[in-house]
Amino acid sequence: MSIAENDWRLRGQERYLRGRAWSRRRYTSPRPGWDHDHCAFCWGKLMEVQAADVLDEGYATDDLYYWVCPTCFDDFKAMFAWTLAEDGGRIDPGRMHVD
Numbered sequence: 001m002s003i004a005e006n007d008w009r010l011r012g013q014e015r016y017l018r019g020r021a022w023s024r025r026r027y028t029s030p031r032p033g034w035d036h037d038h039c040a041f042c043w044g045k046l047m048e049v050q051a052a053d054v055l056d057e058g059y060a061t062d063d064l065y066y067w068v069c070p071t072c073f074d075d076f077k078a079m080f081a082w083t084l085a086e087d088g089g090r091i092d093p094g095r096m097h098v099d
């Protein structure tokens with residue numbers, strides 16, 4: 001499945017998220033008083049707690065600055081040439097298709 005260039009979740013993220021490495025992790029609060037982040041694409045909410053409409057895990061950049069929910073990770077990983085840090089950055093060329 002490919003994502004259209006005009007997908008509603010796209011708003012210029014390629015400027016800062018293209019080619020990034022991500023690792024799947026449980027959400028943890030970065031500091032006291034900051035209890036959530038949002039998926040950089042669908043704006044889904046990530047929190048340490050399990051609650052309705054809240055995700056407790058997703059994919060984060062090494063600095064934990066950007067988070068992406070599992071659905072958006074799957075949808076955009078090819079378009080953004082993402083790698084998974086857990087896999088040692090391995091890229092499967094067969095999945096890097098461009099439609």
Ligand SMILES: [Zn+2]
Pocket residue numbers: 039040041042043044068069070071072073
């Ligand atoms: Zn998302």
